[in-house]
Amino acid sequence: MVAFIGRSLVQKIVTLFFVSVVSFLIIHIAPGEPSQVDPLNPKFTPEMVERFRQAFHLDQPLHVQYAYFYRDLLSGRTVSWKDSQPVLRKIWERFLNSLPLFIVGTLITWTISFPVGIHSAIFRGGAYDRSATFISYVLISVPGFFFAYILIIFVVNQFHVPVIGMETFGMGDSSWLFRVNDRLWHMLLPSILGATGGIAVLSRYVRSQMLEVEGQDFVRTARAKGLPWERVHYHHALRNALLPFVTMFGLILPGLIGGSVIIESIFSWPGLGRMAYEAILARDYPLILTINFIAAVLVLIGTLVSDLLYVIVDPRIRL
Amino acid sequence: MNPERTALPLQLEQPLAPKRTRLAEFWQLFRRNRLSLAGMIIFAFFFAIAAVGLVLTSGSHPIFDPSQVRLQEKLRPPLSAPLLESLKPEERPSLSLYLFGTDDLGRDVFARMLQGAWVSLTVGFVAVGISVAIGIILGGLAGFYGQQHIRLEQMLATAVLLAGAGFLAAGPWTAGLALLIIGLAWLVWSISPWGIGRRDAPHRLLRVLQIETLMVDTLIMRFVDIMLCFPSFFLILTVVALLPASIYNIMIVIGLTSWEGTTRFVRAEFLSLREQDFVGAARALGVGNLRIIFRHMMPNAIAPVLVSATIGIASAILTEAGLSFLGFGVPPPHATWGNILSDGKRFIFDAPWLTFIPGVAILIVVLSFNLFGEGLRDILNPKLRERHS
Numbered sequence: 061m062v063a064f065i066g067r068s069l070v071q072k073i074v075t076l077f078f079v080s081v082v083s084f085l086i087i088h089i090a091p092g093e094p095s096q097v098d099p100l101n102p103k104f105t106p107e108m109v110e111r112f113r114q115a116f117h118l119d120q121p122l123h124v125q126y127a128y129f130y131r132d133l134l135s136g137r138t139v140s141w142k143d144s145q146p147v148l149r150k151i152w153e154r155f156l157n158s159l160p161l162f163i164v165g166t167l168i169t170w171t172i173s174f175p176v177g178i179h180s181a182i183f184r185g186g187a188y189d190r191s192a193t194f195i196s197y198v199l200i201s202v203p204g205f206f207f208a209y210i211l212i213i214f215v216v217n218q219f220h221v222p223v224i225g226m227e228t229f230g231m232g233d234s235s236w237l238f239r240v241n242d243r244l245w246h247m248l249l250p251s252i253l254g255a256t257g258g259i260a261v262l263s264r265y266v267r268s269q270m271l272e273v274e275g276q277d278f279v280r281t282a283r284a285k286g287l288p289w290e291r292v293h294y295h296h297a298l299r300n301a302l303l304p305f306v307t308m309f310g311l312i313l314p315g316l317i318g319g320s321v322i323i324e325s326i327f328s329w330p331g332l333g334r335m336a337y338e339a340i341l342a343r344d345y346p347l348i349l350t351i352n353f354i355a356a357v358l359v360l361i362g363t364l365v366s367d368l369l370y371v372i373v374d375p376r377i378r379l
Numbered sequence: 380m381n382p383e384r385t386a387l388p389l390q391l392e393q394p395l396a397p398k399r400t401r402l403a404e405f406w407q408l409f410r411r412n413r414l415s416l417a418g419m420i421i422f423a424f425f426f427a428i429a430a431v432g433l434v435l436t437s438g439s440h441p442i443f444d445p446s447q448v449r450l451q452e453k454l455r456p457p458l459s460a461p462l463l464e465s466l467k468p469e470e471r472p473s474l475s476l477y478l479f480g481t482d483d484l485g486r487d488v489f490a491r492m493l494q495g496a497w498v499s500l501t502v503g504f505v506a507v508g509i510s511v512a513i514g515i516i517l518g519g520l521a522g523f524y525g526q527q528h529i530r531l532e533q534m535l536a537t538a539v540l541l542a543g544a545g546f547l548a549a550g551p552w553t554a555g556l557a558l559l560i561i562g563l564a565w566l567v568w569s570i571s572p573w574g575i576g577r578r579d580a581p582h583r584l585l586r587v588l589q590i591e592t593l594m595v596d597t598l599i600m601r602f603v604d605i606m607l608c609f610p611s612f613f614l615i616l617t618v619v620a621l622l623p624a625s626i627y628n629i630m631i632v633i634g635l636t637s638w639e640g641t642t643r644f645v646r647a648e649f650l651s652l653r654e655q656d657f658v659g660a661a662r663a664l665g666v667g668n669l670r671i672i673f674r675h676m677m678p679n680a681i682a683p684v685l686v687s688a689t690i691g692i693a694s695a696i697l698t699e700a701g702l703s704f705l706g707f708g709v710p711p712p713h714a715t716w717g718n719i720l721s722d723g724k725r726f727i728f729d730a731p732w733l734t735f736i737p738g739v740a741i742l743i744v745v746l747s748f749n750l751f752g753e754g755l756r757d758i759l760n761p762k763l764r765e766r767h768s
Contacts, residue, residue: 075601079608086618194414197753201746203697205704206720206738209727317610322701336613337705340620348617356608 061371068367072360079356084126087345116141133350142344151332151350155316157226158324158331162316164247165254173259177266178301182293184271192263199260204253208326211249221245225328250327254320266305273301306373310366317355408758415754421747429500432493442473445494445714449485454730456480457488480732482722488736491714495737498715499744502630502699503692509634511688514641515677517599521642522649523672525596534592536565600646603639611636612698619702624710629702633695641684641691648680682759689752693745700741716741 113119117128132138138147180189215223222228228242273279274297282296283289320333328334332351339347371377399407410416435442451465457480461472472487479488543558615632622628652658653676661671702708703717711718716737723733 075604075608078601078605082605083609086614087621197414197746197749198742201693201697201749202742203700203704203717203720203738203745205701205724206734206741209724209734209738213727213731314610317613321612321616322705325705337616340617343621352609352613352617355610355613359608359610 064371065364065368068364072364076353076356076360080130080353081126083349083352083356084129085122087349088122088125129346129349133346133353138346138350140339140344140347142339142342142347147346147350150335150347151354154330154332154335157329158316158320158333160247161250161254161320161324161329161331164251165258166312166315168251168255169258169262172255173262174266176259177263178270178293178298180263181267181270181274189267192267196260196264199256202256204256204322205326207256208249208253208323211252215249219245223249223327226330246327250320250323250329253323266301269304270297270301273297303373307366307370310362310364310369313362313365314355314359316358317351405758409754412754412757414750415757418747418750418752418754421743422751425496425744425747426500428493429496433497436490436494441490443487443490443493445486445490446712447486447490449481452477452481452485453483454481454726455485456730457732457736479736480730482719482733483726483730488719488733491719492716492736492740494714495716495719496740498626498709498713499696499699499741502626502633503695503748505630506633506637506695506699507688507691509631510636510638510691511641511684513635513638515645515684517603517638518642518645519649519672519677521596521599522646523653523668523676525594525599525646525650527595528591529593529595529598530569531590531592533566533569536562536569538562539565596646599642603642606636606639609636612701615698616702616705616707619707624707626709626713629699629708633698637691637695640687644683644687645680648683649676652676652679683756686752686756686759689748689755693748693752696741696745696748 117125120128129138133147136146136148139145140147140150176192180186180192183189212223215221223246226243226246227239228246274293279292279297282292287296317332317336320329320331321337322333323329324331324334325337336348336351338344339351409419432443436445447470449461449466449470452461455461455477457478459477459480461475461477463471463475472490474489477487477489479492482488482491539558540562543555543560543562546552546555546558615636618632618636619629622632658671658675661675666675699708699715700717700720703715704721706721708717708721709715720734720737720741723730723737727734
């Protein structure tokens with residue numbers, strides 16, 4: 061076990077090193093320079109550009125820039141090119157904004173997909189199963205931004221509540237109950253949108269996992285013994301079908317950063333995805349690279365955690 | 380024994396079971412899956428519309444002109460007739476009807492949708508073509524030649540090649556080109572049967588070059604791991620934003636960032652196929668490696684690739700629409716479904732058709748690809764097949 065952890069840690073660190081090299085190369089070999097972003101700005105005199113290039117080591121060869129950048133990143137001193145704020149603090153602030161969306165979205169995903177998937181597996185081929193299948197295909201196929209606008213129109217027309225942003229502007233002195241209510245309304249739509257794709261994929265996965273277990277011999281034995289069907293389905297089959305999902309706790313970690321760019325831009329939600337989008341627009345390389353680096357770290361930690369969880373829950377796997 | 384049978388040996392050559400071609404059997408199974416059938420029909424229909432749309436909207440005097448601006452006719456609802464007296468003859472829409480209404484510049488949304496269909500289709504197919512090609516090549520290499528080691532000289536040759544590419548990008552392109560050619564020739568030579576190591580190396584010093592470093596499989600699969608660490612939409616967005624806006628860049632970037640899945644299961648298929656008896660038999664007959672790969676193994680490994688390619692087209696169309704929506708898509712004069720929707724979002728309460736028509740169109744097309752792909756998966760995987768009595 062310790063040997064396994066040690067080996068995968070080494071492997072993951074090597075992977076992380078190459079990720080850092082590849083992302084650095086992608087950003088710096090692409091045409092265009094951050095010092096040319098705003099050539100019309102009168103403040104951007106050639107001397108300014110030169111000073112800027114020197115301050116951020118842009119006049120050095122690439123491998124020196126690489127060493128400088130990751131030295132700064134690992135010691136937490138990287139600053140954004142746009143406003144000279146420390147990158148890690150900016151990311152942390154935005155992360156705190158994104159976190160509630162992520163938690164609520166994940167909760168919605170898991171609480172809906174499991175009952176739906178299990179139910180359609182038990183009643184395979186029935187009307188419920190067919191319609192659940194079709195709806196999950198629709199949810200996978202609908203473009204997120206289009207669905208967002210449908211929901212916005214619906215909520216605004218039906219309930220007359222504002223949904224854009226994190227809270228309604230100018231409500232600082234109203235009662236806390238009202239403020240909490242306002243916050244919840246604002247959080248609802250982005251969370252639902254973040255959950256749709258997850259619900260569709262996860263419920264299908266639960267269904268197929270459940271079907272696989274239901275076809276195995278021990279379930280037939282349980283049924284042949286004359287056990288009541290609830291006990292067969294929920295006690296014998298379900299417990300074994302749930303096994304692979306324990307590992308998914310590790311795999312949802314990267315979702316913290318990845319998929320929320322479009323949704324956060326639509327709802328003007330000041331979260332990580334939106335900051336990443338703004339950083340890309342402003343060519344704020346330190347910010348882009350740092351977000352990418354953190355995302356890669358999360359992916360690697362996620363796979364490690366899911367491997368370990370697998371070992372813990374499944375006694376058949378030995379290291 | 381039936382005496383007639385023995386008297387007619389020719390008849391024994393015929394198969395006794397009713398013979399059905401693979402296609403007929405496939406069709407038999409496919410017809411039962413109504414959703415997938417609907418998906419395929421819509422898919423074919425969309426293909427036809429995109430092709431017709433390309434013809435009708437291109438050229439100097441297209442039948443449906445997607446870029447004709449009529450400011451006095453802006454934001455007309457669908458199915459409304461144009462005000463003929465206010466338009467010059469050449470500005471009139473061909474159907475003398477705005478089938479899908481007009482946008483904020485008075486452009487005919489129907490014509491723009493027709494033009495956008497072709498864009499969505501090409502983005503989907505080209506991006507998936509690129510990713511499937513990379514996936515098959517890398518996955519096949521890892522699966523078939525995975526146990527072979529990379530020799531030190533091959534690493535050196537690759538280093539020369541990369542240095543050449545670096546020089547080429549940095550400026551001194553004659554030196555770069557020379558290094559590129561040297562590296563390429565060296566690599567080809569070292570893979571070819573005459574390279575070092577196939578026979579005994581002539582010299583002691585040259586033997587250093589034969590040191591075996593990494594396995595091919597390790598190299599490729601670690602590369603896949605590295606690529607999987609990038610959050611894909613964020614990576615696509617970054618690269619597309621840095622490159623000059625063009626439809627080809629988008630296709631290439633989507634293709635270059637979505638090949639990991641294909642690589643993984645082509646490798647898995649190849650690993651299991653190469654242990655099977657028919658491959659052993661082919662090898663015993665002296666069939667060459669390339670022929671074994673392309674004639675014997677590839678047809679057996681291609682089914683899951685086809686399925687994931689169909690679903691990949693759907694997700695490429697969605698990605699392109701998302702990029703257009705964020706403003707990084709195909710540059711403006713060209714209409715795509717994503718940027719019609721993105722332009723229309725400002726008028727969502729006054730002109731909802733600008734949001735709903737492209738949105739529903741994307742939904743239907745992507746849905747049809749997904750349903751078709753899932754149907755293919757059920758048919759091509761005998762384990763998932765329901766038993767038909």
